[in-house]
Amino acid sequence: MTADLQNSRHQLGRLVGVNKRENYYELHYATGEIARVYLIANGIFRYWLDPSQEFAETNDMLVKGIEPDPQCFARATAHATSDMFIITTGSCKLIFQQKTGSFSIFDESVHRPRMVQASALELSGKHSIEILKQGKNEYYYGGGVQNGHFSHKGEKITIKTDGITGADGVLAAVPFFWTNAGFAELRNTTATGHYDFGRQNSQLTILSHRTPVFDSYYIIGNSPQELLSSFYYLTGKPFMLPSYALSFGHIGNFLDGSWQEADGKGHEAVRFEDNRYYSRKTENSGRLPSLNGEQDYQFSARAMLDRYQRWGFPLSWIIPNYESQTAAKPDDFAAFASYAQSRNCHPGFWSEKGQPLAHHSEFAAVDDPSSDLTAVNSDLAKENPKAKPLTLVRDSLLPYQSQAALAFGDVSGDWSSIKTQISTLLGAGLSGLPFIGAAAGGKHGQENAQVAVRDLEWKTFTPLFFAIDDQSPLSKTPFAFNNKVSRIMKAYLGLREQLKPYLYALSRQAQDGLPLVRPLLMSFPHEQVGYGRDFADEFMLGDQLLVAPIVNGKSDNRGLSVRDRIYLPDKQTVWIDLFTGDRLMGGRVYNRRKYPLWQLPVFVRGGSIFDLGSRRFVLYPQGDATISTYSDNDQSDYKHNSAQTVIRTHVADSKLRVIIEPTTGYYPNMAIKEQTFLYIYCDQHPDEIQLRAGDEEVVTLTEYGTPETLQRAKEGFYYDNKFCWPEGFKDLGATPRPALIIKLQERDIKQEKLEILVNNFRFANEQLIHQITDAALPLPGKVEVDLDKISAHSLTVKWAQRTPSVQIELNGLLYTGISGNIFTFTDLAANTGYRLRLRYEAGYKVSEWSDLLQVKTKRDPRDFIISNVKVTSNQESASGHQLKNLLDRRMATDWQSTGKPSEDQPLTLTFSFPDQTELNKLIYVPRASSRDGRPLRMRVEISTDGENFTSYGTDYQFKSDCKNKVIGLRGGSAKAVRLSILETTGDYATASGIDFYRPLK
Missing domain, CATH: 2.60.40.1180 (Golgi alpha-mannosidase II)
Structure with a gap:
């Protein structure tokens, strides 16, 4: 009977017995399972249930060799009541319910539970599932590098590294999360997991892993720093970066590829020292890159070093053989390394699939996430015994913070990518991975100079700062554009040098649980607005700088970037613009702030x-x-x-x-x-x-x-x-x-x-003067919400204009910098109620508030995407770009065909629905990272039986941009839809996704 239970999915039975062993408590359950409870340290506990009852350390464990504190165990007390068994250690009570088999942690120091299981564990021969109660104001963080996400309340994340750098990819999964309730949990397994933080049920957190063993460390702490510090107690403190790693670096490939002369008209054409333009081509031109310039100096790694120095751009470190298919000859690398060091630049070596490090390497970058990082760092220590070792990885399967930093570049050069990367870096720091960076400009794309500048500007304030060149036809050096752009980029590289002592001190703080890049909640824990995703496009660098990157191309008629929704916390703080000295009061959201291309919104905390x-x-x-x-x-x-x-x-x-x-x-x-x-x-x-x-x-x-x-x-x-x-x-x-x-x-x-x-x-004293309510100012008139413009994530307010500017309070948060007689709130939560009111503003004087208005945003359109759709194609998909990626709702993945569609040989995609389905529209999402493969002309056919198709309208034509292609299907119903792609840009077809929507009701 017990064996049957352990193989089938079942709930852990009631608690029937407890034994106190030498250094742990042993719990026996009616369903035959035995669990052990270890008191690891103050505020750290381990609950280990092994169906095999062997309790042996295995290779799929993250944490090994951690011995429980004997003093902690000796000081603990335990007693049983009629319905529970309680272990008291410090201020915490570990409470095990006898009848239900569930478990909770109560903290006497705050007089409330830190964690409560909603029910007993669910177990099977393949899975183990834990369900926790979720508080209304409880927010969740962690999970590793969950691209585009840092605050997970209401979301579901996957604990599995997929190496994908775009939105919704998982670059480095970590089975660890924490909540603002002062509780964290680390599942001691490398098995794939899924964490549902309230998407299925807003009152529950559902945590599952594909392993029958339930081995979890529970952590209690009063702050994020305490929780992360305890996480490091189990997995190792972050290593300390050498100071040179905080300066700008260049990653390139000077061993493969070739250059051909170009006309100089496109951004892909690079002007070289011979005053001619060249572009990188796949075919061999005879002009081969090299480390030391034996054949063509200007295409060598040495020439790149000299270029940075000659043009006055500081360069601190370089990797010259990144992703090279040609092995670097030891003597060649040694000669290059010596030359780089003579230019005060630190040479690093790209090691692919365990390739030994070259002699004279000062640091390493490894391709394989399963690489033995301990061995790599040991090799570096042998090469440079006194130097701090530095190893870079681009994804990971483990909490790597004690051995490596994560540097990646597979990001597209568009506006949406900037917002994704901000949340990605925030989430990494909150997962215990503080040293991370994304290449300025990414590896591919980024033809737009404005995006290139804005991307480099905000990355000046991130832990790792570098460019990856030679991986696409477009040059990614900071001097690749015109003189105006180069001057701006040079200034930001210089600013990075001025901030190095500050960054170095932050790097030391990271070892104690304080990431360098921080969400607002860490610096302003008493402001609930910082806990969610409302202002996920801004961040703190340490506690002194607030950075609000330019994240879209919105501009005024003079070409100045317009930045809305800059929230400056704490109404008792004055914030000073780093570049202009403008002073702004905290506790407000600022809108319609205008910035020239050279100026990034950065604010110094008073x-x-x-x-x-x-x-x-x-x-x-x-x-x-x-x-x-x-x-x-x-x-x-x-x-x-x-x-x-x-x-x-x-x-x-x-x-x-x-x-x-x-x-x-x-x-x-x-x-x-x-x-x-x-x-x-x-x-x-x-x-x-x-x-x-x-x-x-x-x-x-x-x-x-x-x-x-x-x-x-x-x-x-x-x-x-x-x-x-x-x-x-x-x-x-x-x-x-x-x-x-x-x-x-x-x-x-x-x-x-x-x-x-x-x-x-x-200094700035007058900025904290409170505004005065002036009875002479008129009451706000004709304040109303435009009901026709309410969407899932926006709403528009109108009013009678009687003063040049107004203030609007939305759910208790003050929005200022609003002029005219109309304003649209964006980035709101879907299907959420909002209360707002308005008052007129004239200098330091304000009117009385208008009456409160209540409005609710619409449901998220994603709720209406049709599920369980299947797709087939008449053409094979390119390797790594599978057809299934069209339907996975992840913008980080994409599909690509192997051939070019045409009128005579269209590429057909046939989508089948489970049943006859009422349709509203389909949305074709082009791939943003490349211009090639975007649809220009498509045809739609509908089938009610899944076999016979009839045309739906005429052919649809589209521009060759990366905007979503929307085809209305309102009023139709189908068992299947056939989409024929007749013309694309480039030699193939691509898409990040194709979704079908039912009517929005």
């Missing part, structure tokens, strides 16, 4: 302090703020050789106090005696600046009239009316603004505490 290195600091004082700088010897022994400096600021009563504590820690060759420079943004000239250094008397600093005289002085300050940081943007249009430049003489930084007092200090 109170921020940026370490520029060499004891130089930029300050944006507001209230009380504290930072800790970090530096080390950039070698593998950094854990015992590092230094930190705490800096505090306090603003009150028109006085600014800056305290720089003595530096703690040490590493070889660390400078002990250094000058200190402070660059303090301010609004007016101060009365005086006083300094106390250590136990010395307070002194008043001398003011100097020019930067040159201050430079020659030992100590003092200069009031600069036209200070501009970051450097490199003044000529592009950045706004210079007043700042104090304070120079302090050389002192022992480990011994001396510095206290600076600035009197008559003002």
Whole structure:
């Protein structure tokens, strides 16, 4: 009977007995299963149910060799009641229900359950399923690199790496998730899983894996940082990047391919040193790339290094044999590596399918996700014993954070791809994978210069920053476009260098559970709006910078990009535009903000302090703020050789106090005696600046009239009316603004505490003045929602215009920057109720609010996609682009034919429905990453019996763009539909998907 139960799908039976063993509790169930409960550490528990009852570590486990803390087990107590067995450890009670066989965790410190199973485990010979109760305001994160997703409430994700980089692909699956309830779970298996976070039932979370063994680690913590830190306790802390890895890198292939002369008219044509244009072709032209330029120097990897240096673009690292089909000769690579190092560029080696690393490799990139990363890092350590090893992967089957960083490039160069990648990077960090980056411009596509610039701009603020070249006809170097674009890209590469000390400190924080790229919820945990997907197209870099990338081509009549829906959190915070100094109050959503091509929307949090290195600091004082700088010897022994400096600021009563504590820690060759420079943004000239250094008397600093005289002085300050940081943007249009430049003489930084007092200090104080309700302003008139323009994700509001601008409150969130008499809210949740009201705005004065309006968005159109459709074709599909991809509703996958359709030989796709089905429309989604294969002309035929077809309308013609192709089928019903593709761009047909919709009712 027990064997039958274990092989068939059944629910875990009631709890019938418990034994206390040497270092675990053993639980016996009526259905014959035995489970073990281990108390691993404070807030970490393991529940292990093995149907074989062998409890042996196997190869499909993620976590091995973790021993439970004996002290934790010794301090725990256990007792049984009439209906439950309870283990008490610390503040947590592990409660096992006797009758139902379910399990929950109650935390006395917060007086509530952290996790509750809705029912007992469901088990079979192939699967194990856990069902948890889901709170109304409980949000879910994790799962690995789930492309285009970071907050999963109401969604279903797959725990299986597919190596696909586009939307809905899974680049690196991790069977780990956590919730804002302070609970996380790590399933100890490599088996495929599916996590339903409320899509099927909004009150349940359903977690399944294709394994009969249920082995799960449960983690309790009061913050995301605590939960991620405990995850690292089990799987290993993230490795520490070498500092060069934070600068711009180039990945290319200088061993394969060839170049042919071109006319220079297209973006694919590259101008070389001989003043001629060339484009990369598949056929052999005799001009072969190489590492060292033995045949044609200008096509070599050496020439690329010289190109970056000659044109003034900083380049820190390079991989010259990426995805090469030709093996790099050891001597050739060694010669190139030596040349790169002489140019202060670090050479890396691309290792495919376990190929040994070349001599002189400073770091490695591996193709095979199953590669032994420990062995790769060991080889690097042998090559460079003192250096931090660096290994790059492009997908993974395991939590790889302790051994590698993820760098990928298979992303399309279009607007939608930018939004996808932002959420992808956020989700990776929340899954314990903080070091990740996507190639600027991707590997393919991106003919549009505006998209290229906007993509590189926001990626300046991501963990890894690099370009992948030579993988498509289009060049992806930052100097591939015209001079105007190159100047912008050069400025952002320079900005990246200025941010390196900040990024390096964030890299150290990542080891303790704080990712570099963070969603708003991590920096502003008390604001619920940051927990969902409402503002998934913006992010924090650390706690000091908010980045809101340009994610579409919307522009005004002057060509300025228009950015809506920038949410700046916390109404007590002033946010400062990094490039113009504009000050904006927090706690609002800003709309219709306009940005020239060179300017990315980046905002500095009031109170921020940026370490520029060499004891130089930029300050944006507001209230009380504290930072800790970090530096080390950039070698593998950094854990015992590092230094930190705490800096505090306090603003009150028109006085600014800056305290720089003595530096703690040490590493070889660390400078002990250094000058200190402070660059303090301010609004007016101060009365005086006083300094106390250590136990010395307070002194008043001398003011100097020019930067040159201050430079020659030992100590003092200069009031600069036209200070501009970051450097490199003044000529592009950045706004210079007043700042104090304070120079302090050389002192022992480990011994001396510095206290600076600035009197008559003002900065952004007026920004926090609350707006005044003015009875003289008229009440809002004719406020209404346009019922004809309500969709699943948008709604439009109209009003009588009596002031130039208005404010609208939507579900309690204030939207500002709205002018005219009409405004459309976008990116709303489908089938969701919204409450809104409006008030007029005139400077700091506002009117009374209008009455509340209530409206509900429509259902998501995806709810009306017909399921269980089957498709056949009269033509074979290209390898890796299967026909089934048309119907999987994943934009990351696509279908491609093997031949070119024509009028005489059309490509036919026949779609069969389970039953006679009423139709509304079909949507053909072209592949965005390439112009080839897009449909230009199609024909539709309908069948009511699945065998005989009749034409539906005339031939449909389309433009060769990547917009969805919609064919209305309203009023029709069919058992099958035949779609004939008669003409396409290129030599084949492609699609990311084809969906059929039933009528929207």
